[in-house]
Amino acid sequence: MAVQRGNKATEKIAGELLLYHARTQAPFISCVLPAYNESGNLGSLIPLLAKQLETLSPTYEIVIVDDGSRDATAAIAVQLAADHPVRLIQLARNFGKESALTAGIDHARGDILILMDADFQHPIETIPLFFSYWQQGYDMVYGIRTDRHDESAIKRNLTNWFYSFLTRASNTVPIEPNAGDFRLLDRSVVEALQKLPERTRFMKGLYSWVGFKSVGIPYHVESRKAGQSGFNFWRLLELAVTGITSFTSLPLRFCSGAGAAVSLLSILYGCYITLRTLIYGVDLPGWATLVAGMSFLSGIQLLAIGILGEYIAKIFIEVKQRPTYVVGRYYSYEDRQQDLTRP
Ligand code: UDP
Ligand code: MG
Numbered sequence: 001m002a003v004q005r006g007n008k009a010t011e012k013i014a015g016e017l018l019l020y021h022a023r024t025q026a027p028f029i030s031c032v033l034p035a036y037n038e039s040g041n042l043g044s045l046i047p048l049l050a051k052q053l054e055t056l057s058p059t060y061e062i063v064i065v066d067d068g069s070r071d072a073t074a075a076i077a078v079q080l081a082a083d084h085p086v087r088l089i090q091l092a093r094n095f096g097k098e099s100a101l102t103a104g105i106d107h108a109r110g111d112i113l114i115l116m117d118a119d120f121q122h123p124i125e126t127i128p129l130f131f132s133y134w135q136q137g138y139d140m141v142y143g144i145r146t147d148r149h150d151e152s153a154i155k156r157n158l159t160n161w162f163y164s165f166l167t168r169a170s171n172t173v174p175i176e177p178n179a180g181d182f183r184l185l186d187r188s189v190v191e192a193l194q195k196l197p198e199r200t201r202f203m204k205g206l207y208s209w210v211g212f213k214s215v216g217i218p219y220h221v222e223s224r225k226a227g228q229s230g231f232n233f234w235r236l237l238e239l240a241v242t243g244i245t246s247f248t249s250l251p252l253r254f255c256s257g258a259g260a261a262v263s264l265l266s267i268l269y270g271c272y273i274t275l276r277t278l279i280y281g282v283d284l285p286g287w288a289t290l291v292a293g294m295s296f297l298s299g300i301q302l303l304a305i306g307i308l309g310e311y312i313a314k315i316f317i318e319v320k321q322r323p324t325y326v327v328g329r330y331y332s333y334e335d336r337q338q339d340l341t342r343p
Helices: 039-056 073-080 097-107 124-136 153-169 187-195 203-210 233-247 250-280 287-320
Strands: 008-013 016-021 029-035 060-066 086-091 112-115 140-145 179-186 214-219 327-332
Touching: 029 039, 029 097, 039 060, 039 073, 039 124, 060 073, 060 097, 073 086, 073 327, 086 097, 097 112, 097 179, 097 187, 097 203, 112 124, 112 187, 124 140, 124 179, 124 214, 153 233, 179 187, 179 203, 187 203, 203 233, 233 250, 233 287, 250 287
Parallel strands: 029 060, 029 112, 060 086, 140 214
Antiparallel strands: 008 016, 086 327, 112 179, 140 179
């Protein structure tokens, strides 16, 4: 089922000269869906998705990664496998969306992978457009949210601020603020992603880091059909810290900068005090200045230690070399005759 490669051709697309591998007409498509408590969505999503994928290629699979759901997500996936080419990768617990995506990417067998959420927020109708760009030679096609109407103004602003900070801070990796995990990856991109050994996986940064010929397609984000978002403020904050510590050492540089600035100010202040004492003699000890200075300095020091701690924590996670996820159980439409199989 390998893509015919090596037959290079050039073509002008949207004003760009693309050198690309000839694409097979019927690639094996893997659609990867991380699912955490998505029992309310999967039953209606999968038949629609299967119908759409059928129009693109006769060979496809839908890989559902059950990320430690506490509802019937896995059971529904197994039921769906009776009628559709569904494979279930059931993680041993909730590892988080980034790990679930990594598990899906590792287990998908397709020539191309389509990553999408299992809650109807990523419109199925956009997939043919992704596919046509892949056929034209793009290795990665990602969706760009045209509006974030389902989110509060605070979340929207914080998200924009975070991505523009990250893009500027990690000047090698531009991260598109409104692009998410809704994307199509060629097998070559998947192989590159699998070569990245890091445990803390900030997927949006990793997609950008590997590069490849990419194009963003605007799409209208739908509302979640059933269930609740698995991301609350603290989880998003954790993801943001992971993104920053994985892709930039700017906060560490900020600590050095702040340290240097405070030291310089202290020297200047010291000179001023000395001169004043020499000229006007010793006056009343200024304990207010002393207290203010001390608390400011301890604040800066604690902040610096905290930032340093974040990076050390990341190093700690990396050196432990624990796997990104643990698979509890597999089930494939190919095992329809058998019972649930264990790895
Ligand atoms: N998800 C997951 N593990 C988690 C949280 C979410 O696999 O710990 C999945 C979820 O089932 C959905 C996708 O990731 O398919 C996006 O999650 P969600 O809709 O909760 O996030 P939001 O759209 O609010 O950013
Ligand atoms: Mg969602």
